Amino acid sequence: MLGRTASSLFWMSRYVERAENMARLLEVGYRISLMPRAIEGHRDEWRSTLTTAACEASYFAKHKDITTTEIIHHLLFDDDNPSSVRSCLKTARNNGRAVRTALTRDVWEVLNGTWNEFVLVRPESITSERLPGFLDWIEQRAMLFRGALLGTMLRHDTYFFSQLGTFIERADNTARILDVKYYILLPKPSDVGSDVDIQQWATVLRSVSAHRAYRWFYRDSTYRPWLVAEFLILREEMPRSLTFCYQWITRALDGLGEVYKQRYACQDEAVDIYGRLKLGNMEDIFQSGLHEFLQDFMLSNNQLAADVGQTYNFP
Template sequence: MLSRTAENLFWFSRYIERADATVRLLEVGYRVSILPNTDKGYRNEWEAIIESIGSKDEFIAKNKAFNRKNIEYFLLFDEGNPSSVINCFSKARENIRIARTAVTLEVWNAINTSFFEFSTYGNARYNTKNLLEIIDIVKRQVNTIRGTIVNTQLLNDGFDFLTIGTYFERADFTARLIDVKYYILLPSSDYIGSANDQFQWGMLLRSISSYRAYNWAYGTNEYSYSRIIDLLILNVDCPRSLAYSVGKISEHFRSLVNYYNQSSKAHNQAKELFKKLKTQTPDQISEYGLHEFLKSFLEQIDDLYDCLNHKYFRGIQ
């Protein structure tokens, strides 16, 4: 496969996953915002969301206030925001157009339909009262695209790059989401275990479709810090966890190594990171510091992307 085609497939999947992640963040913001304000702790969950995705400077340059209306538009329809949902669908469509011969007709039709449906909704029908409706629309569109990929694509190197792109973005998002909940929304350790803390964890789990998984894994709906760390960071059976995502990345790097019959630094690094995640415990992460752990993890994901980029997209090593 040409390096450019591989890169297009990778970024197509990343942008689709990013669109999904963006609306899930919006859902967290909305759910948390309906909590009664006790005047204790961090109340601007909308600012926290912008901060978590690294777009605070861009947002401030265009808006005077961190309120729901401004942030919804910025994250959903602002064409000047590279990570807005409309831009994610547009960039995904452009990447797959360039790599058109590497995907099935069904995949091409799925992204086209999603792009035009979302564009029409934004231009003609959206208002802030419909946030939950549009969140459901984007989730459904993304799930349709994913399902079409799984059910129609040949399981070759192209499929590997598609899958790697998905899990790179998912690992990045899950880490940022945990961080915005724990490090930003709660002002100090005094609030851990409070009613607000429990509510926020519940909304976070619902937003990433892991609410029922938590109950199955631990037999309770009472949230504890250590169980949340275990489920969303270390649990290899949870599709949204960091360990699961890195495991999938490692698995498909191994597939590429076998397919091309060439060793890969990217595969070795992914394998090593997966091994570390499998051998750590919630207590070890707590002792190290959750925020510091997540920051380090995101840096390792960035390093892993550099290896991928050099090996498969630039042919440097």
């Protein structure tokens, strides 16, 4: 396989995952902006949405103030924002198009169909009433894409490179969400769960679709910051946790190792990160600092992505 093909597969999946995460972030931001006490707080909430999405710079390059309409437009439709859903879907499709021959028809049809439908949507038609439905649609298309990958692709190098893209992006996204909100998760003496905090923790869980799962998993009706953090970092049962992502990343790299009959340093690197997550416990993480832990994780995750690219000759 061409190094460029591997790279396109990787980025194709990364961008679909990013589009889905963007839709989730928007969903949460929008929900909060609707809440009764949000009048004052919603600007902060939108600002933290921008930070989480790493779109602050691109947003403020064009807009002075934070307004719901402009944020939604910037994160969904703005061509100048490389992480807008539109840009993500376009880049994902262009990557898929460049390696059309490596994809099954089903995977390609999801990518192509999603883009074709997306461009028909006029941004001004996405009013408040239509926004939730539209975000749902984006998430569903991303899920359909992953389903098509899982259900139709040979377990060969093409499949493994696309899985790497999905889970490296997802790990980055989960870590980023936690990091932006880390201060509200920090155990404080006054940690009695004020209304505001509970709402914030719910937000964190919701932005990774885990608020229901949390209740089932911990059999607990209140959100406890310690557990929220544990759920999203260490619990391998949770499909958006860092540990879970690394379970899949190491699997994909092992798969490549088998296909190519060759073990590379990046495989050990991933196993190492995975091992540290598996052995980790929240006490230590909070001791040494949640923020530091997450920053450190994101760095290693990025480094791994770069090393994978170098190992497999991404252009």
